[in-house]
Structure formats: C-alpha cells, structure tokens
Amino acid sequence: MKIGIIGAGQIGGTLIRQYTRAGHNVKMTNSSGIEKLQSLVSETGAVATTLNEVVNDVDVIVVSIPMIAILDLPRNLFKNISTNTVIIDTCNYYPIRDGKIKDLEAGMPESIWVSNQLQQPVIKVYNSIFSGSLVSSDLPKGTASRIALPISGDDKQAKELVSTLVNDSGFDSLDCGSLQDSWRQQPGSPVYCTDLTLSQLKKSIGKARKELLAERRELGLKYILTHDPEQWRDNVEYNRKIYESDLDS
Numbered sequence: 001m002k003i004g005i006i007g008a009g010q011i012g013g014t015l016i017r018q019y020t021r022a023g024h025n026v027k028m029t030n031s032s033g034i035e036k037l038q039s040l041v042s043e044t045g046a047v048a049t050t051l052n053e054v055v056n057d058v059d060v061i062v063v064s065i066p067m068i069a070i071l072d073l074p075r076n077l078f079k080n081i082s083t084n085t086v087i088i089d090t091c092n093y094y095p096i097r098d099g100k101i102k103d104l105e106a107g108m109p110e111s112i113w114v115s116n117q118l119q120q121p122v123i124k125v126y127n128s129i130f131s132g133s134l135v136s137s138d139l140p141k142g143t144a145s146r147i148a149l150p151i152s153g154d155d156k157q158a159k160e161l162v163s164t165l166v167n168d169s170g171f172d173s174l175d176c177g178s179l180q181d182s183w184r185q186q187p188g189s190p191v192y193c194t195d196l197t198l199s200q201l202k203k204s205i206g207k208a209r210k211e212l213l214a215e216r217r218e219l220g221l222k223y224i225l226t227h228d229p230e231q232w233r234d235n236v237e238y239n240r241k242i243y244e245s246d247l248d249s
C-alpha cells in the first residue's frame with residue numbers, strides 16, 4: 001500500500017518502521033523540518049516530504065500528532081484526495097498538553113472532533129496502546145498472547161483495510177463499531193493502554209463508562225507523570241487495576 005504519515009514521533013515513527021518492514025511504500029512529514037527525519041529515512045527507506053505531498057496519491061493517511069495540532073493543518077489539505085483514501089486517527093486528548101477543547105470537555109467523541117476539523121471521515125486506531133507496547137509487543141498472527149487493538153469508524157471496508165495494517169504492525173484487531181461510539185477506546189476506558197488480547201478486548205469494550213473517562217484519564221496520566229516512562233509495563237498494570245472492578249462485574 002501507499003501510505004502517508006503526518007507526525008513521525010513515538011507512534012508515527014513506530015508505524016513508519018513497521019509499515020516499511022512489511023513492504024509498504026511510506027511517505028512521512030513532521031512540523032519542525034524534514035531534515036530532522038534523515039536518520040529515519042536512512043533506517044527505513046521511507047520518504048520525508050512536505051505536508052501537501054504526504055497526502056498526495058496514497059491509499060492511507062495516518063494522522064499522528066498532538067490533538068491540538070490538528071487545528072494547525074490547512075483546512076484544504078485533503079481537498080484533492082481520492083474518496084477511497086482511508087484516514088487513520090491515532091490522536092488522544094490530554095488537556096495538560098492540548099489545553100481545554102470545549103467540544104471535547106462537553107463529551108464529543110475525540111475522533112468525531114478530529115473528523116469535523118479535517119472535514120473527512122476517519123478511522124480511530126492505535127490510540128489505545130502505549131508507544132512502548134507498540135514498539136516491542138508485536139507478535140506473529142496466531143500467537144495466543146497477541147495484543148488486540150480496537151478499531152472504530154463508519155466505513156466497514158475501510159476498517160477491514162486498517163485491520164490488515166494493524167496485523168502488519170504485529171497486532172490483532174477488533175471492529176468496535178461507529179465513530180460515534182469510539183469514546184469506548186478513549187483514555188479512561190478499560191481498553192486504553194491495558195494491552196488486552198482479542199478475547200479480553202471483546203469482553204471489556206462494552207464495559208467502558210463514558211461518565212468516568214475524564215476522571216480515569218487523569219488518574220492514568222498522574223501515574224505516567226510520576227513514574228519512569230521506560231517502565232510503561234508497570235503503567236499497563238496500574239491501568240488494569242483501575243478497571244478491575246468494572247471488568248469483574
């Protein structure tokens with residue numbers, strides 16, 4: 001597939017490595033100058049290019065930037081893309097980084113907000129796994145302990161295509177429904193950064209509680225800010241504990 005990636009940080013950079021390894025043709029861009037992507041170019045063979053070029057003539061576009069930076073993308077960026085091009089949204093809302101975004105504070109699902117800003121349909125995926133797990137917990141298809149990622153969006157065919165990319169990344173996936181319901185995989189949900197297998201994900205996705213998302217997101221964030229980011233596995237364990245009572249019920 002031809003893939004354009006906006007944002008080559010912890011998540012975008014990992015996807016660039018995984019997708020090129022799987023044989024995909026990848027272009028990428030960042031915000032602070034593509035000369036900074038030279039080592040990633042040498043390592044992966046992906047092409048570093050401009051924002052306008054990264055979205056040109058690709059099957060899939062991945063948007064993997066801080067939520068608030070969505071507002072910096074030019075309004076007409078996607079105006080010439082094919083209707084078949086699938087846009088993946090990996091973004092999460094963290095007020096401490098993004099500032100308060102009124103619609104999100106009011107409960108609008110994060111990917112609906114992203115879709116509204118981009119004026120394009122999006123598929124939500126890769127938002128619910130720590131970059132540490134994305135980098136190092138990939139496993140071959142069929143492995144019992146393989147982590148599964150939720151995928152939400154309104155186009156079934158697009159979700160199927162995205163599931164092949166998730167498999168190329170080394171993970172199972174589960175179609176978790178519409179973009180309107182995608183709050184179920186947001187920060188503060190039992191499936192957020194808890195590294196569940198497919199059968200665990202199937203059992204847990206319906207146990208997300210919208211009214212508790214923000215409070216639990218902040219609990220998880222507090223842990224991240226007060227612990228060594230290299231020890232993200234402890235963070236996964238902590239997140240699982242937050243949801244234990246929900247998951248038992």
Ligand SMILES: NC(=O)c1ccc[n+]([C@@H]2O[C@H](COP(=O)([O-])OP(=O)(O)OC[C@H]3O[C@@H](n4cnc5c(N)ncnc54)[C@H](OP(=O)(O)O)[C@@H]3O)[C@@H](O)[C@H]2O)c1
Pocket residue numbers: 006007008009010011012013029030031032033051064065066067069070072073090091092093126127128129130131132
């Ligand atoms: N880190 C995680 O564990 C994790 C897990 C799941 C989801 N997420 C979410 O995924 C998104 C990306 O996270 P991350 O951790 O990969 O972030 P990151 O490491 O901070 O990387 C962000 C990337 O976006 C680029 N960027 C920022 N503004 C841009 C713009 N206007 N146009 C083009 N590129 C732009 C940055 O370029 P420069 O470096 O040049 O500024 C950088 O390459 C966030 O919404 C995050 O919440 C993160």
